[in-house]
Amino acid sequence: xxxxxxxxxxxxxxxxxxxxxxxxxxxxAVNIEEHRVAxxxxxxxxxxxxxxxxxxxxxxxxxxxxxxxxxxLEFLNAVVVELKHKLLYVPGIYMLLEFAGGGDLFDKxxxxxxxxxxxxxxxxxxxxxxxxxxxxxxxCHRDLKPExxxxxxxxxxxxxxxxxxxxxxxxxxxxxxxxxEKCGSxxxxxxxLNSDHPYHAEPIDVWGVGVILYxxxxxxxxxxxxxxxxxxxxxxxxxxxxxxxxxxxxxxxxLSLVKGMLTVxxxxxxxxxxxxxxxxxxxxxxxxxxxxxELASRLTRPIHDNGDMNFSAPPTLGGSGDMDVEDDDTIMxxxxxxxxxxxxxxxxxxxxxxxxxYTPYLTRFYAALGPGLLTGLIKEALEAMNVKxxxxxxxxxxDGGGELxxxxxxxxxxxRQMFKGWVEVERFTYRGAEGSFCVMRRDEGNPISWRQLxxxxxxxxxxEPHVLKK
Numbered sequence: 001x002x003x004x005x006x007x008x009x010x011x012x013x014x015x016x017x018x019x020x021x022x023x024x025x026x027x028x029a030v031n032i033e034e035h036r037v038a039x040x041x042x043x044x045x046x047x048x049x050x051x052x053x054x055x056x057x058x059x060x061x062x063x064x065x066x067x068x069x070x071x072x073l074e075f076l077n078a079v080v081v082e083l084k085h086k087l088l089y090v091p092g093i094y095m096l097l098e099f100a101g102g103g104d105l106f107d108k109x110x111x112x113x114x115x116x117x118x119x120x121x122x123x124x125x126x127x128x129x130x131x132x133x134x135x136x137x138x139x140c141h142r143d144l145k146p147e148x149x150x151x152x153x154x155x156x157x158x159x160x161x162x163x164x165x166x167x168x169x170x171x172x173x174x175x176x177x178x179x180x181e182k183c184g185s186x187x188x189x190x191x192x193l194n195s196d197h198p199y200h201a202e203p204i205d206v207w208g209v210g211v212i213l214y215x216x217x218x219x220x221x222x223x224x225x226x227x228x229x230x231x232x233x234x235x236x237x238x239x240x241x242x243x244x245x246x247x248x249x250x251x252x253x254x255l256s257l258v259k260g261m262l263t264v265x266x267x268x269x270x271x272x273x274x275x276x277x278x279x280x281x282x283x284x285x286x287x288x289x290x291x292x293x294e295l296a297s298r299l300t301r302p303i304h305d306n307g308d309m310n311f312s313a314p315p316t317l318g319g320s321g322d323m324d325v326e327d328d329d330t331i332m333x334x335x336x337x338x339x340x341x342x343x344x345x346x347x348x349x350x351x352x353x354x355x356x357x358y359t360p361y362l363t364r365f366y367a368a369l370g371p372g373l374l375t376g377l378i379k380e381a382l383e384a385m386n387v388k389x390x391x392x393x394x395x396x397x398x399d400g401g402g403e404l405x406x407x408x409x410x411x412x413x414x415x416r417q418m419f420k421g422w423v424e425v426e427r428f429t430y431r432g433a434e435g436s437f438c439v440m441r442r443d444e445g446n447p448i449s450w451r452q453l454x455x456x457x458x459x460x461x462x463x464e465p466h467v468l469k470k
Contacts, residue, residue, distance in 0.1 A: 006042075007089045010077045016042055018360070020420075020443040023163075029096065037099045038076055045083055045091040056163070056301035058095050063139055064095075064162040071130030073150060073160040074098035100158050101343055102151030103360035106215070106447035108346065110302035111455075117251060118287040119298050121392040124172045124213050125281055126157035131205055132161070132272045138169035140179065142203035144208030145188040146215055146447055155292045155299075155342040168201035176201075185448075186225040187211065187415045192266050194227055196243055203266035206275070210261025217254060218246040219302075219448060222262070231338050237264060253280040296345035303362070308451070310470040311365040311458055313347050353402055353428055363454035369466040370434040371425045375405040378423055378438070381460035387411040387453070402427050419445025419453070430468065 006014040012029035018039070029040040043057050064075040076096040081089045105123065109115055115123075127149065134141060143164040150158045164183045169176040178198035190207035192199045214222050223232040235241035242248060242255075250258065257278050260270040275281060287298060303309050343349070343358075350359040367374050379389050390408040391426040397404045407423040421442040428437040440457070442450040458467050 004088060007081055007094070008199045009040055009079050009094045012038055012040065012096060014042075021122075028099065037101075039099045040414075041095040041096045041097060042090070043095075045081070045093065045095045047083070051269070054093075060165065061093075061095060061164045063165050063167065063418075067134060067137060067139065067162075069130060069133040069155050071126050071159055072134065073100060073158040074400060097160075098152070098158070100150035100160070101153030101340070101348075101360070102346065103348065103362075104147065104447045105149045105151050106146035107159065107360075107362055108300050108303065109216070109448060109451075110219050110306050110326060111448050111452045112219045112309065113302045113306065114215070114217045115299060115302065117217075117254065118285065119295070120213065120216040120254065121280065121283065122285055122287050122295065123157050125285075127159070127209060127212060128272060128275055128281065130157065131209060132276065135202055135205070135272060138167050138171050140166050140168045141205050141208070142166060142201075143184050143188075144205055144212060145185055146212065149212065149443065151341050153340040155295050166201065172423055173318070184208075185417060187417060187425070189222065189223040189226065190266065191226040191264050199329075200266060202271065203269045205271055206261050206272060207266075209272075209275070210258055213254065213261065214250075214258050215448070217250050217258070220246070221415055221446070226264075236262070240429075253278075257281070273388060292340065292342035293345040296342045300346060300362075308362070308455065309347070311467060312362045313470055319401075327463065350437065352397075353426065354397075359439060361439055361441050363442070363451055365438050365458050366430070366468040367436045367438060367463070367466040368430050368433065368468055369436060371405045371427050371436045373402070374436045374438065374463070374466065375407060375423070375425045377462040377466070378395045378457060379407055381457055381462045382407070382409055382423075384460070385453075385456060397426050413446060413449035413452075415446065415449070417446055417449065419450060421445070421450065435468070
């Protein structure tokens with residue numbers, strides 16, 4: 001008997017792992033006959049899975065499936081493979097979701113820089129429109145944070161991950177209830193969750209929206225937790241932090257909005273209706289009149305300016321014929337619906353040994369050193385930064401073209417948030433000599449912290465001499 005395989009999920013085959021979290025793994029899934037792509041979130045079922053665990057996932061699916069709006073990642077379908085089939089298939093709950101071809105919004109944002117005022121306004125208004133719809137359906141998200149904000153292939157914002165969501169208002173009767181469960185990630189949770197009292201649903205999502213706007217504007221979260229044990233939060237409450245960077249570089253209008261959403265007293269906090277009527281949100285957007293390519297260009301301008309894209313984009317190898325560039329049909333076939341003005345402008349197609357490949361992570365680089373040697377140096381560099389590493393046996397690349405060297409990594413960022421991910425290194429011929437293509441793929445944690453880790457790796461004494469720059 002062979003090893004259990006993944007089932008087809010309503011015509012979709014699970015192709016490659018693209019992310020995950022504490023309790024699930026996300027795969028890219030392709031319906032080859034229809035040339036369609038989706039994401040498949042797998043929550044594995046084991047002998048240890050409790051009835052409560054299953055009920056939580058079923059609640060997530062029920063809530064998410066009912067939400068249909070342009071800024072909510074669409075829930076497409078689901079299948080369950082029970083434990084009794086474990087000899088044939090991997091048991092689990094398979095949720096088929098819309099594929100966010102543009103990747104993480106915050107993967108494209110420069111740490112401690114953020115995006116310009118117009119880009120922030122476009123994406124913030126989309127977030128508010130999505131959250132207003134979610135609340136209109138009586139649902140509270142409760143886990144708003146950068147890693148749950150995705151982009152589709154056209155650059156449209158999508159709110160994802162309803163694992164901690166709760167119904168606070170019944171649509172039929174309009175009856176509302178207070179919530180009491182403590183959940184969310186400390187840098188993003190509202191201060192009222194620190195008490196043992198029940199809390200109103202809508203204000204805690206407004207707080208999360210406020211933290212996201214701050215992060216868009218400055219490229220970092222405002223504090224590690226909204227309690228007296230955080231010096232930054234204490235200075236925020238007493239008002240002294242507004243004289244410091246980066247607070248003092250936020251323009252007056254968006255700053256007034258951030259302060260209104262991050263009002264400690266939930267009864268005084270802005271509502272989503274207040275936010276939508278704020279002058280900064282009401283201002284006519286010039287950027288929205290332009291196409292997706294211009295939006296992509298403006299979004300990534302800071303990581304061009306700080307040099308990050310000199311590493312992420314394919315290296316200039318000089319002369320012709322150093323790289324095999326596939327034709328548009330081949331790229332389209334391999335990408336399956338990811339090719340767009342937006343994703344092309346973001347450079348989400350990497351040059352690999354077998355041609356152009358869709359790679360939705362800008363935390364990547366090329367090196368003039370073979371995969372075996374480079375992997376060892378990266379592992380050593382990460383361990384010097386107190387990152388936990390585990391070297392895995394080489395696997396086959398997603399296109400079957402060669403060997404993939406892999407390191408599993410994990411640790412804690414400056415905001416005391418756990419991160420987990422992969423370093424994946426494969427062979428790449430550079431000017432006729434052996435080189436490597438490396439992707440650092442985050443599973444869990446803040447995308448901006450992950451970008452800082454990626455930059456630290458390529459600037460480390462061990463790795464930097466071998467890194468190719470544009």
